[in-house]
Amino acid sequence: MFPAIWSNRHAVALILLVSILLALPVLMHVVGMPPRDRVYSGIRVETGTGPLDEHNIFEEKGPVDIVFIGSSLLVRGVDIVYIEQQLSQQLGRPARVRRLSLKWQGLDMQYMLMKDFLEHRRTGMVIMDMPTNALIGDSPHIQAYRWMRWGEFPQTTAGLSFRSRMAIYGAQVLGAPRQLVNYLRPNRLVETPALVQKLGSQSEYGNVGYYGGPFVQEPRTPPALAPESILSHGASDPNFDFDGLPLGPYHQHWAREIGNLAKQYNVPFVMIHVPEDTEKGSPRVPERMYWPEVIGLPSIPIIGIPSATLFRDTPAAEVQNYYYDQHFNDNGKEFFTRAITAIILDVYAKEAKN
Amino acid sequence: MTEPASKTSPILVGVLFALCVAAITLTFFITPDSLSVNLVYQAF
Numbered sequence: 001m002f003p004a005i006w007s008n009r010h011a012v013a014l015i016l017l018v019s020i021l022l023a024l025p026v027l028m029h030v031v032g033m034p035p036r037d038r039v040y041s042g043i044r045v046e047t048g049t050g051p052l053d054e055h056n057i058f059e060e061k062g063p064v065d066i067v068f069i070g071s072s073l074l075v076r077g078v079d080i081v082y083i084e085q086q087l088s089q090q091l092g093r094p095a096r097v098r099r100l101s102l103k104w105q106g107l108d109m110q111y112m113l114m115k116d117f118l119e120h121r122r123t124g125m126v127i128m129d130m131p132t133n134a135l136i137g138d139s140p141h142i143q144a145y146r147w148m149r150w151g152e153f154p155q156t157t158a159g160l161s162f163r164s165r166m167a168i169y170g171a172q173v174l175g176a177p178r179q180l181v182n183y184l185r186p187n188r189l190v191e192t193p194a195l196v197q198k199l200g201s202q203s204e205y206g207n208v209g210y211y212g213g214p215f216v217q218e219p220r221t222p223p224a225l226a227p228e229s230i231l232s233h234g235a236s237d238p239n240f241d242f243d244g245l246p247l248g249p250y251h252q253h254w255a256r257e258i259g260n261l262a263k264q265y266n267v268p269f270v271m272i273h274v275p276e277d278t279e280k281g282s283p284r285v286p287e288r289m290y291w292p293e294v295i296g297l298p299s300i301p302i303i304g305i306p307s308a309t310l311f312r313d314t315p316a317a318e319v320q321n322y323y324y325d326q327h328f329n330d331n332g333k334e335f336f337t338r339a340i341t342a343i344i345l346d347v348y349a350k351e352a353k354n
Numbered sequence: 355m356t357e358p359a360s361k362t363s364p365i366l367v368g369v370l371f372a373l374c375v376a377a378i379t380l381t382f383f384i385t386p387d388s389l390s391v392n393l394v395y396q397a398f
Contacts (some may be wrong), residue, residue: 003362011366018373022380166383173380 015290025150025172025181034183036116036152042182043146046200048244049075049101050146051187052200053113056098063122065091066348068099069113070129075101075202076327077129077274077335086341087348099200105131106141107254111156112148114258117277118265124352126267127303127344128258130291130339132276134326138248140167145175154324164250167351206330210277210320220320222339223313225305227346230339232302239306244288252294259295268351269297270344273304274336276326280319283308303340303349310339 037058043050087095283306321331
């Protein structure tokens with residue numbers, strides 16, 4: 001049997017290899033490559049809307065009226081095109097409404113998207129959805145190794161625990177070789193504008209039935225709701241339940257940083273709740289925490305409709321036809337968007353920076 | 355039959371061993387959710 005390491009030269013080569021791999025995030029930061037705008041296209045297209053995020057942040061220019069930031073619940077819950085049309089009518093000029101998101105939940109991911117966007121584009125208002133109980137654990141976002149790079153958020157990670165910072169560095173070590181390859185050989189697939197838009201809308205889920213069942217077309221006109229009734233009025237609002245499972249310290253840290261970012265850029269900040277299938281029949285909007293306190297912006301509006309109110313005219317057995325799993329299909333997306341558009345336009349008129 | 359003797363410096367072997375321990379330790383901090391979901395989706 002031959003020895004695993006057969007010479008000093010072999011040992012030195014292995015030491016160099018392992019050292020470079022472990023230190024690659026730092027080395028890439030020191031050398032200054034690849035540029036930030038290459039991070040998103042390295043995200044595998046099947047796992048999210050990264051190419052559209054990259055387009056919205058780095059490629060398209062000019063101010064934006066409203067940017068939605070969140071998880072896949074937001075992608076499948078809010079019809080950006082419809083809101084843009086309605087806002088254009090209200091403003092009497094072409095409005096710009098954009099959305100940034102990746103699959104899976106995490107406030108670190110939402111912080112990153114918001115930071116990159118605000119650094120590059122003047123923004124009238126940010127609307128964000130917050131984690132639901134689908135966010136399990138208290139660790140970096142599942143795709144963090146794709147976008148969280150050494151040295152880019154040095155101040156914002158300073159308040160994290162040693163364990164969290166090690167988790168982040170581990171993600172950076174895991175992702176650094178792929179980011180390097182992505183720089184040397186950019187992903188040509190996502191340069192097709194039509195594909196970027198298709199991936200961004202996750203439209204393949206539009207006409208899908210509930211958990212593999214047949215898709216059933218449903219009415220998409222929501223009940224008439226007074227705009228003020230779908231806006232929270234403080235922690236004790238009877239339409240909202242803010243006493244869910246609290247976030248852990250890691251995600252609460254990023255919640256505070258999101259609040260700091262909104263203050264730093266002086267951008268109006270609004271929250272929205274996209275109802276999941278499990279909320280069927282619920283008379284209150286379930287939130288894990290009272291977010292205005294958590295993020296440090298005590299007077300921000302929260303838009304949300306209890307599922308029982310949203311579907312009050314829908315037979316109970318048909319509510320599932322608005323979902324393909326916990327996400328809305330096109331029935332639900334159109335239904336929910338039409339229900340919230342009036343209040344979004346109202347909040348924009350009161351809060352937005354123009 | 356005698357096995358071929360390694361001619362590697364024990365210090366170099368020690369350094370390499372320490373680096374491997376560091377790499378393995380780092381994996382314990384990476385969320386298991388992240389690894390499993392990405393493997394399922396072949397996102398690597």
